Amino acid sequence: MGQYPDANRRITDAAASTGSRLDSYVDRYATRTHGMTASEVRSLFSVASRPEVVSLAGGMPNISGLPMDVVGSLISNLIGKRGMTALQYGSGQGDPTLREQICEVMKPTGINGHPDDVTVTVGSQQALDLITRIFIDPGDVILAEAPSYVGALSTFRSYQADVVHMEMDDDGLIPERVLDAIATTKAAGRRIKFLYTIPNYHNPAGVTLTAERRARILRICQDHDILIVEDDPYGLLGFDGHVPRAMRADDAERVVYLGSFSKTFAPGFRVGWALAPHAVREKLVLAAESSVLCPPAFSQLAVSEYLAAHDWRGQVKSFQELYLERRDAMLDALSGLMPEGARWTRPNGGFYVWLTLPPGLDTKAMLPRAVTSRVAYVPGTAFYADGFGSRSMRLSYCYPTPERIREGVRRLAQVIEQEMELRAAFGAEGTSRRPGLDAPGPDQS
DSSP: OOSSHHHHHHHHHHHHHHSOOSSTTTTTSOGGGGGOOOOHHHHHHHHHTSTTSEEOSOOOOOGGGSOHHHHHHHHHHHHHHHHHHHTSOOOSSOOHHHHHHHHHHHGGGTOOOOGGGEEEESHHHHHHHHHHHHHOOTTOEEEEEESOOHHHHHHHHHTTOEEEEEEEETTEEOHHHHHHHHHHHHHTTOOEEEEEEOOSSOTTTOOOOOHHHHHHHHHHHHHTTOEEEEEOSSTTOBSSSOOOOOGGGGOTTTEEEEEESTTTTOGGGOOEEEEOOHHHHHHHHHHHHHHHSSOOHHHHHHHHHHHHHSOHHHHHHHHHHHHHHHHHHHHHHHHHHSOTTOEEOOOSBSSEEEEEOOTTOOHHHHHHHHHHTTEEOEEGGGGOSSSOOTTEEEEEOSSSOHHHHHHHHHHHHHHHHHHHHHHHHHTOOOOOOOSGGGSOOOOOO
């Protein structure tokens, strides 16, 4: 479902009637392609990658801490000893040894999974696409947090799902809002296919769902027969040494758990997975085979060799320390430089801070001024399916050095100050606001 379906349809109809078109295939595409638009994150890449711009936008893992000599030796040995296997087709479900290792990787979350129920995917993004493909018919409803991961929203839109958002606060998704969303959707006679959540160190909000709320939301979904898709790319990257218990650990039949090695090893290998109930796993494998035939054997075996031969737990700990230093740099800079009325989350892990500005400011409208001032962020509207989030932005601290983070926040603060002066002079006032994380309040530093 496109963000502007009526406008898209009018453009298509006008092009077809006049015979004047930029795309000669415009009247042949499937209806669902109307929702295929570049995300605001993607559109920032070309600008944010310039060396003079401090990018607080993208969520690129910082792989500078990886022992490249170890990785290089590992790959060389893999080709030398198992090249005939690594460079060949593999199983549509994924390498059996890697699936066993994935079950070990999940154990800190409380999950006792079976390798037969694991499907290896090309990153967890493909897992999200496959789940959506096998469950969603056009017009079906997906419940999702507000805000939510932009890649998930893009996938849901491409399959013509309708996203119903549920409010969060600093303790994560609010159970009462889940109940409200269920009641409203069912009263309208609509069908909820699943609830999508990132409970740990949320992207983009940075918050973590409390243990008590996890249990309540799980009970609510059990009572209303709703599947949960638990997306957990950051769960091992907490700053206090604690790994939150997965919802999947307490309900193997109602939760599909998505994981990834992109944040705990390296994103270039594009290896993720889905742990699903047995019947769902069967559908996932069939959908995966029709999409990519099989996940890349080379990437899988490289990850498998890394897990077997390297202290991956120690490597995760070094990533935790690296990201903690950068998070502290961002929070310190925000505390010293943000104007009165600004509010931000304080993540205990992961990559992101969610910043909400004082009333009257629009982060999307402000972005060109920020880029001109050589700092980039992602506007909050990218993380909503309904146009909200105009006062908010996602700030990423994972990739820049602490010094660059401080400089980026300094530049951002100057842009905000200039924007506030303009708003005060001309009396403009923002109107798009959602309660919860986007509501005004004291900062969280």
